[in-house]
Every structure is written in C-alpha cells, then in structure tokens.
Amino acid sequence: MNRRRDPVGSWHGVAAAALGLAAVEGVAAAAGARSFVDAAGQLVVDHGPRPVVEHTVNLFKTVDKPVIRAAVAGTVLGVGGLLGRLPRAGGRDAALVAAVATLGAATSRRRPAVASPSDEQQVTAFAAVAGGLATLCALRAARLPDGLIFVAGLAGLLAAERGYERRQVRQDNTCRDVELLPVEPLPPARDGAEQWQGVSPLLTPLGDFYVTDANMRPPLVDLGSWRLDITGAVHTPRSLRYRQLAGLDLVEFDAAMVCVHNRLGWNRLGNQRWIGYPLLPLLETAGPIDGAKYLVTRAVDGWECSLPLQLLRETDAFVVLGMAGRSLTAAHGFPARVFVPGLYGQYTGAKWLTELRLQSEPNKDYWLPRGWPHGPAPVRPLSRIDTPVSGSRLTGRHLDVAGVAWAPPHGVEAVEIALDDQPWVLAELAAELAPAAWRRWRAHLPVSAGEHRVRVRCISRAAGPQEAVPRLPFPTGASGHHSLRLVVE
Ligand SMILES: Nc1nc2c(c(=O)[nH]1)N[C@H]1C(S)=C(S)[C@@H](COP(=O)(O)O)O[C@H]1N2
Ligand SMILES: [Mo]
Numbered sequence: 001m002n003r004r005r006d007p008v009g010s011w012h013g014v015a016a017a018a019l020g021l022a023a024v025e026g027v028a029a030a031a032g033a034r035s036f037v038d039a040a041g042q043l044v045v046d047h048g049p050r051p052v053v054e055h056t057v058n059l060f061k062t063v064d065k066p067v068i069r070a071a072v073a074g075t076v077l078g079v080g081g082l083l084g085r086l087p088r089a090g091g092r093d094a095a096l097v098a099a100v101a102t103l104g105a106a107t108s109r110r111r112p113a114v115a116s117p118s119d120e121q122q123v124t125a126f127a128a129v130a131g132g133l134a135t136l137c138a139l140r141a142a143r144l145p146d147g148l149i150f151v152a153g154l155a156g157l158l159a160a161e162r163g164y165e166r167r168q169v170r171q172d173n174t175c176r177d178v179e180l181l182p183v184e185p186l187p188p189a190r191d192g193a194e195q196w197q198g199v200s201p202l203l204t205p206l207g208d209f210y211v212t213d214a215n216m217r218p219p220l221v222d223l224g225s226w227r228l229d230i231t232g233a234v235h236t237p238r239s240l241r242y243r244q245l246a247g248l249d250l251v252e253f254d255a256a257m258v259c260v261h262n263r264l265g266w267n268r269l270g271n272q273r274w275i276g277y278p279l280l281p282l283l284e285t286a287g288p289i290d291g292a293k294y295l296v297t298r299a300v301d302g303w304e305c306s307l308p309l310q311l312l313r314e315t316d317a318f319v320v321l322g323m324a325g326r327s328l329t330a331a332h333g334f335p336a337r338v339f340v341p342g343l344y345g346q347y348t349g350a351k352w353l354t355e356l357r358l359q360s361e362p363n364k365d366y367w368l369p370r371g372w373p374h375g376p377a378p379v380r381p382l383s384r385i386d387t388p389v390s391g392s393r394l395t396g397r398h399l400d401v402a403g404v405a406w407a408p409p410h411g412v413e414a415v416e417i418a419l420d421d422q423p424w425v426l427a428e429l430a431a432e433l434a435p436a437a438w439r440r441w442r443a444h445l446p447v448s449a450g451e452h453r454v455r456v457r458c459i460s461r462a463a464g465p466q467e468a469v470p471r472l473p474f475p476t477g478a479s480g481h482h483s484l485r486l487v488v489e
Pocket of ligand 2: 212258259260261344345346
C-alpha cells in the first residue's frame with residue numbers, strides 16, 4: 001500500500017473494490033438474496049431517462065442486462081480507484097465499504113428477484129455490509145499483491161454470476177415437469193413451408209424467443225406461496241393456486257408476440273404455440289361489478305400493465321401458463337402471464353402475474369411515467385425478409401426471397417415484393433397457422449446483373465397494406481418497408 005504514488009493507490013482501490021464486490025455478491029448469492037449489482041442496475045432501468053434506456057436497448061438488443069451489470073461493476077471498481085487515492089488506507093477502505101453498503105441498502109428496496117422471501121431486501125443489505133467488512137478485514141490481515149486481489153475479485157464475481165444463472169436454470173428444470181393438458185390439443189403446427197430454405201421456423205424455438213422486460217433478472221417464483229388473486233371491483237374476490245389454474249379447461253393457441261421495440265428486420269418478436277385459459281371467463285368467476293372498466297395485471301414485483309375491459313370483450317385474451325409445449329420458463333413469466341395477441345408486448349399484460357385487479361379508474365402503468373403513451377397499443381402489421389441477407393452477392397438470373405409477415409390478431413392476407421422501382425408483385429404464402437400467428441412467404445423473381453433493392457410489405461386482413469412511412473419504435477411501434485440491397489453477378 002504505497003500512499004505516496006497515486007496510481008498505485010488507485011490500482012489498490014480498484015483491486016480492493018473488485019474483491020469487496022465479489023464478497024458482497026458471494027454473500028448475497030449464498031444467502032439466496034438478490035445480487036447487489038442487479039439491484040443497482042435495476043435503479044438504472046427504472047429511473048434512467050427514457051432516451052438513455054431506449055439507446056441501451058437498441059444498441060445492445062437482448063444483451064442489454066449483462067451490459068448494465070458490467071457497467072455497474074465497472075462503476076464500483078472506478079469508485080474504488082478514486083477512493084484508493086485517499087491518503088489513509090483505513091479511511092479509504094472503510095469509505096468504500098460504507099458506500100457499497102449504503103448503495104446496497106438503498107437499491108435493494110424495490111423489485112425483489114424472488115417472489116416469496118419478503119426479507120430478501122434486508123438480506124441484500126446485510127450481504128453488502130458483511131461482504132464489505134469481510135473484505136476489509138482480509139485486506140488488513142493479509143498483505144496480498146493487488147494483482148492477486150484483483151484476479152480473486154473478478155473470479156469471485158464470475159462465480160457469483162454463474163450461481164445466479166444456475167438458480168434460474170434449476171427453477172426452469174423443476175417447473176418443466178408441470179403437466180399442462182389442453183382440452184382440445186391443436187394438430188401439429190405445419191404450414192406447408194417446411195422445405196423452404198432460409199426462412200424462420202414456423203414456431204420460434206424457446207432458446208431463440210426474444211426476452212424483454214424491465215427486470216435485471218426474472219423473479220423466481222415459488223409455487224408453494226404463489227397465488228393469482230382476482231381483486232378490486234368484483235363481488236367475490238378469488239385467490240387461485242397454480243394447481244387450480246392448471247386444472248381448468250386449458251386451451252392452446254398460436255400467436256406471435258411482438259415487442260414495441262422491434263425494428264425493421266429485427267427479431268424482437270416470436271411465434272409460438274401457447275397454452276392458457278381465456279381471461280374474460282376467468283374474471284367472470286369473480287363477478288366484476290358494473291363500474292369495473294379496467295383490468296390491471298400485476299406482476300410479483302409490482303410491475304403493472306392495464307387493459308380496458310371493453311377490449312377484452314372484443315378480442316381473445318388469455319392467462320398463459322405454458323409455451324412451446326412446456327410450462328413458462330422464468331424468463332418468459334413463470335408461472336403465469338397475460339397475453340392479448342395483437343397488442344405490443346409491453347401493453348399485453350404482466351409476466352410473473354400475481355394479481356388481476358378490476359377498477360373503474362385508469363391505472364398508472366409502469367411505462368406511463370417513462371414517457372410511453374397509454375395503451376392498449378396495437379401491433380402494426382409488418383413483414384421481414386429472412387433470406388438472403390442484405391449485402392449478399394448472388395449469381396444466376398433468379399432471386400429467391402423468403403420471410404415472415406404478421407398482422408395479429410386478424411391475420412395476413414397477402415405479401416408483396418418490389419424489386420427496385422418495379423411495381424409490387426404477390427409473394428407465395430404458406431398456409432395460415434392462425435390469424436394471430438406469423439405467416440411465412442417466399443418469392444422467386446427474375447433479376448438482371450447489377451445492384452438491386454428488394455422491399456417487402458404485407459397486406460393485413462383488417463387494415464390493408466402495412467404502413468409505408470418509416471418510423472422508429474417510440475412511441476407506437478416501427479413501420480416502413482423492410483428492404484435489402486443485393487448484387488447479382
Ligand atoms: N412483469 C412484466 N411483464 C412484462 C414486461 C415487464 O417488464 N415486466 N415486459 C413486457 C414487454 S415490453 C414485452 S415485449 C413482453 C415480452 O415477453 P417475452 O420476454 O416473453 O418475450 O413482456 C411484457 N410483460
Ligand atoms: Mo417490449
């Protein structure tokens with residue numbers, strides 16, 4: 001600990017902070033509490049200015065959360081470096097511990113990561129203090145080289161991260177065994193395009209299905225204490241256990257789920273076979289009173305999204321328990337979520353659902369104070385070229401293009417392709433799995449040598465040709481024609 005040379009002090013501070021953070025994360029992981037890094041990251045997600053959050057989402061797509069975690073860890077190390085420049089060894093380490101502990105206590109109050117242990121927050125704060133103090137003592141007792149301390153810290157952080165990931169995998173494996181049996185199973189999903197080359201699968205494999213939410217990590221819900229409560233403006237409030245829900249007459253349905261952040265050509269949407277129970281009949285078992293106008297869907301961590309009851313009378317809506325032939329995974333909302341095909345994901349209902357509350361007043365949903373408009377926001381019909389990829393060089397005098405188009409809940413009536421400035425021509429359509437699902441298409445076009453641009457658009461059954469004006473996702477979803485450039489040799 002050389003106090004005369006600043007760079008050494010900084011480096012010692014960084015190393016000490018790495019070890020301290022690893023200790024905090026280790027204690028939290030071992031105690032089954034939430035990660036401190038996640039708790040701090042959650043503050044960024046929940047309170048960061050919308051443009052910053054949007055940019056993070058757009059820049060890092062679905063790895064935005066790991067990036068935020070890395071940024072939090074980096075900040076802690078940076079603060080460690082700054083504190084390392086303070087003259088007194090004892091003072092600076094104690095200051096760092098105090099800073100981490102205060103942050104830990106401050107950040108852990110909201111949005112639990114586990115659904116049942118209510119004292120998880122205190123455990124996190126305790127972990128912050130205990131981990132910090134342990135580090136302080138260790139650093140005092142053993143005068144280890146800073147490089148070693150730093151490496152030990154990083155290794156500890158990675159180990160804690162692995163611990164959290166394993167916890168989620170364990171939960172997914174346990175809940176996989178819950179049997180969900182639809183009363184009338186659908187026939188296997190086929191659309192006749194099974195042999196088409198390069199196009200997206202008809203059903204998006206679970207591993208490729210996008211995950212979007214405002215959580216640093218999905219809450220892990222314990223079925224023993226989990227209930228779905230139907231509350232508010234109802235005559236007979238209900239509280240259902242998972243077994244009761246799973247024992248209802250479940251239905252299967254095929255539908256695309258689309259995130260409002262999906263841009264032209266992106267894959268922030270997925271098509272799947274879902275299993276659940278119709279929402280309105282479920283609400284009716286609690287006897288909504290006449291003045292009930294809104295349904296608030298509330299997640300175990302307090303995230304809320306509301307839907308006008310009138311809309312639920314006009315369109316299909318479900319409490320979903322499973323997708324892709326199994327119960328929901330933690331990432332996709334285990335044990336239950338609300339899904340209204342045809343509404344963008346952030347307006348469709350809560351994952352990790354725990355309450356369906358009827359009320360007469362509009363609700364202050366999670367997205368509202370963050371600048372997003374009131375829902376419900378319908379999905380704009382859109383189409384995507386899956387193959388070839390933009391920038392490809394091709395040979396031959398024909399061009400094979402294929403992709404998917406979606407216009408939930410009413411369906412895709414036609415897909416059209418335009419080469420350069422030529423008129424739109426019809427593409428070949430695969431069979432319609434369900435109106436709310438996406439529909440695969442392909443086209444075989446004559447081309448000359450040279451540079452070309454190919455555009456696609458879909459014609460929706462309810463509203464005609466998709467919107468041509470290019471728009472970014474904020475605030476009502478992207479529009480415009482997905483296009484690609486090619487060189488034919
Ligand atoms: N509880 C909760 N539910 C949520 C969200 C959330 O942040 N919290 N995000 C919504 C958004 S923005 C989308 S796009 C869909 C995504 O569902 P998926 O992750 O299963 O694809 O869930 C919705 N439900
Ligand atoms: Mo979303």
